[in-house]
Amino acid sequence: MANIQQVAQKAGVSVATVSRVLNNNATVSPHTRLKVETAIKDLNYEPSMLGRNLRNSESRLLLVLLPSISNPFYSEIINGIQTTAISNNYNILLCETDSNPDRENIYFNMIKNKLADGIISMDPAVNMQKLNELYEQYPVIQCSEYEEGGVIPYVTIDNEQAAYHAVKHLVKLGHENIALINSDEKFLYARQRRTGYERALQEFGFPIDETFIYHTQELKFSDGVQAMRKLLQLDRRPSAVFAVSDTLAIGALKEINASGLHVPEDIALVGFDKISFSNMTNPTLTTISQPMHEMGCTAARMLINSIHGEKIENIILDHEVIIRESTMG
Amino acid sequence: MANIQQVAQKAGVSVATVSRVLNNNATVSPHTRLKVETAIKDLNYEPSMLGRNLRNSESRLLLVLLPSISNPFYSEIINGIQTTAISNNYNILLCETDSNPDRENIYFNMIKNKLADGIISMDPAVNMQKLNELYEQYPVIQCSEYEEGGVIPYVTIDNEQAAYHAVKHLVKLGHENIALINSDEKFLYARQRRTGYERALQEFGFPIDETFIYHTQELKFSDGVQAMRKLLQLDRRPSAVFAVSDTLAIGALKEINASGLHVPEDIALVGFDKISFSNMTNPTLTTISQPMHEMGCTAARMLINSIHGEKIENIILDHEVIIRESTMG
DNA sequence: ATGAAAGCGCTAACAC
DNA sequence: GTGTTAGCGCTTTCAT
16 A cells, blocks of 8 residues: 555655645645645555554544443444544444453553543443543543543433333323332432332322332343242232333343233333334333434534533433333223 | 653663563563563553554554444354454454445545454445455455355355254244245345255255245344235245244244234244344244354454464354244144 | 655664 | 664644
8 A cells, every 4th residue: 555655756746745635735736736636546545544643643533332232222322423423534443341341441541542532431330430530631421321420521311200201101001009120229320210210109109119129130131031020929919010121121021921911901011221122022112212323422422522622511311201012001 | 641752761761672661572671671660650651552553554453344233143243253352452343334335435444544454344235346355455354244256255154054954943843834034135145045945845845935935125123024914915824934034033923923823833933143132032032043252253363364464264154053932832 | 835854652673 | 681763654844
C-alpha cells in the first residue's frame, strides 16, 4: 500500500500538499488538487489511520463495554450507538467483559493507550472504582446502568416509575396478589424496580408480602424457571407476576405451562425490556419497552460531545407499557 | 498521560532502555530494569499502542464482519473468536454490516488503513468480489459462510450432511411427509441443506414434493410464521417440518400452536443452530448443533496464523443432532 | 498557494 | 548493557 510520500512524488508536490488535499484544506489550487487526486487514484492510496491518529492523538474509536452480547437487550442499544458513531465518523469497539475483571482491564488500558477515544459502559457489574478513576482523565458515559449519586454522566430510564406502571397495569386488571421476580438487589435498577413495585401496591392499599418477592442470581431463563417454581409452591398462589426482565418472564412462563396452568387465565405475566423474543412466545409477553435505539444514540452523542470537551448532563428517557397476550384475559 | 521520554528521563536512562524493559528484552541489567519499572509506576505510564503500532505497522486488532449481532447464532462464535484472540494478544472489532455495502466499505478500509490486521467474515451477504480483492493483499478468513470453489480459507460444518441427519431423524420416527422451510437459495448453505434434505428422502424412497419446500426471504421469526401458514394450507398436511434455522422453527411453532395443532403430536419440528432460545420454547426444540465456540476459536486461529504468514487449510467441523421435545412423541 | 521541517510515541539497528 | 538515532505516516506551523 502506497504512502503519502509516494503520492507526493507521483503528483510532483510535497507531502504537505497531499495532506491538504486529503483534509479538504481550502488553500490548494484546483490544478494541484487534480494532480494529487489523480496520483491517489493511480496508486490506489488509502491514508494510514495509524499515522494520522498518532499525529492527532485520537483514534476515532469508541469503546462499548457490555457484559455479554448474547443478551438481546443490548442489541438495539448497540445499533443506536453505532448509527450515531458512524455518522460522526467514529467507529465502535464492542467489548464483552463477561463480568471478568481481567478483560475489563484490557479495555480500560486501550483507552489509556490512546487506542480508543472514550467509553460507554453498560455493564452493571463494572468495577466502579476503576471506571471513576478512568473518568478523571478520559471521556466516560454510562448507559442504562449507573451509579447513584455518582459523577459519571449517564442516560437511562426511570426504573422506579417503569416498575410502578407495570404493577399498576396488573392492579387495574383486578389483580391483588402480585408477585415480583427481581434480580439481585446489589444492582441499582433492581432496587429501583422493587421500590416502584411497592409504591404501586401501597397506593392501592395492598400489603407488601415478602414471600411474593423472589430474588434471582442472574437474569437467565433458568433463573426465571426456578423463581416461578418457588412462587407456585406458595399456599396462597399469586394471580399475577411481574418479572424484571423478559428472559426471567419467559422462564416463568415455561414453568407455569409445565405445571399445567395457563397464562393469562390463571396467572398474568409482565416482563421488562421488550426483547424481540418476547413477541415470539405463546402467549406473547406484556412488557415494558425502553427506547433502546434512542438510548444508544443518546449515549453515543453524549460521549462524542464529551470527547469534544463539552459539559454533559444526565438524561432520563421515557418508557412504555406494551400490552400483549400474557395480560389479556 | 506520560510518554516513554518522560519515563526515560525520570529513570535516568534512554528511551531505548525503557522500550527494552517494556518488551521484556533480556539485555537489561536487573538494577536498570528496577529503576525503569519504578519510574513507570511513579508516572502511571501506559505505552501508547498508536506509536507502537505505527512503528511495527500492526494494530493487533481483528475485524469480525457479521450481518447483525442480534442474531443469537453469532454470539457463541464471537465468544470463541474473542477467547482465542485475547490469548494471542489480539483484540476483536465487531462490525455489524446490516448487509449494507457502505458499512462494509468502512470496515474494508480499516484493513487497508492498517487499523486492523485481518478480517473474519461471517456475512452471507458480503460482497465477494471486494472480499476476494482484499484477500489478495490482506489476511482474510470466512467463518460458517464461504464461497464454493473460492480461494479464501474457511471453517464451516458439512451443511448437507447436517440436513441429511435432521431429516433422517424424522424419517426414523416414521414421518413420510416432511416439509422443508428453507431460506433463499442464493445462499450456499441453503442449497447445501436442501440437497441433504433431498438425499435423505431419496435414500428412503420418498418422493420429493416441491409443494413441501418453502423458501423464506430472511431468517426472521415472522418468516417462519408465514412459511408455516402456507404449509398448513396444503391439502396434504406435512407431519414433520425441518426448518433451516431455529428462529424460523420458532415462528413455525407459533403458527402451529395458533392453528390449534400440537407439536410434536400433530407435527414434529426440527430447527437448526441450537440458539439458546431453542431450549426455552414450549415444547423445547429439536435442533442441529454446530460447534459454534470451536468454530470461532478455529477461525481466529486460522486468521492469526495467516497474519503470521502461514499457509491455511480449510476446516470442516462436526455437527450434532440435539433431540428434544419437539420430536419426542 | 506551496514547500520544508518538526514532531506525535515508539522500536530496532548500530555504536560503544 | 546501554545510548544514539533514524524512521514508521501523517499534520501543521512557519517560511516563502
